[in-house]
Amino acid sequence: DQQVKQNSPSLSVQEGRISILNCDYTNSMFDYFLWYKKYPAEGPTFLISISSIKDKNEDGRFTVFLNKSAKHLSLHIVPSQPGDSAVYFCAAVSSGSARQLTFGSGTQLTVLP
């Protein structure tokens, strides 16, 4: 049973518009959340993160929102650019000694020129 879920396998957005990628989780022990970006034939690269004590974190065009009561986080990209086309993975870290990353299945974002 996947503890981190990305229910949309793909998303297409027009250049300049907002991209919203969603992620849901089931484990209440998760206390740190991350987004990774992956281009074809490359490894994932860290994009942005948020601690469970916050509800928003912003870095340039990227903003992550966390709704703990709904166990939901989202990544907003504004404005979207063609270079943002990639697979985006949501990941979570649980409190406790292991602190391993649990990944979602990814969402393929395509930004159309």
Place this chain on the structure above:
Amino acid sequence: NAGVTQTPKFQVLKTGQSMTLQCAQDMNHNSMYWYRQDPGMGLRLIYYSASEGTTDKGEVPNGYNVSRLNKREFSLRLESAAPSQTSVYFCASSEVRGSGNTIYFGEGSWLTVV
């Protein structure tokens, strides 16, 4: 800046054959990881090494063994490959175990078992 380097990039194996995926990092990181990525499954942790001399099982360790040869190198071995092990394998390293925002991934190794 090589970062995390893994070899080979592509490999085709016959069922029952063995092979070792090599990984090296040049960032002086303590922790290293092996993940596999399968369609619709995201990345799943196979094994990790929190520090030199230690290894621990992750979510999907069956059919694999690992060796933390030194601080730089962490290898993944398939003793008797099975078609279910067809996947893309990623090695990663981080300064601190579980420190997600400082985890660096290699470019991946595409393994096909026929």
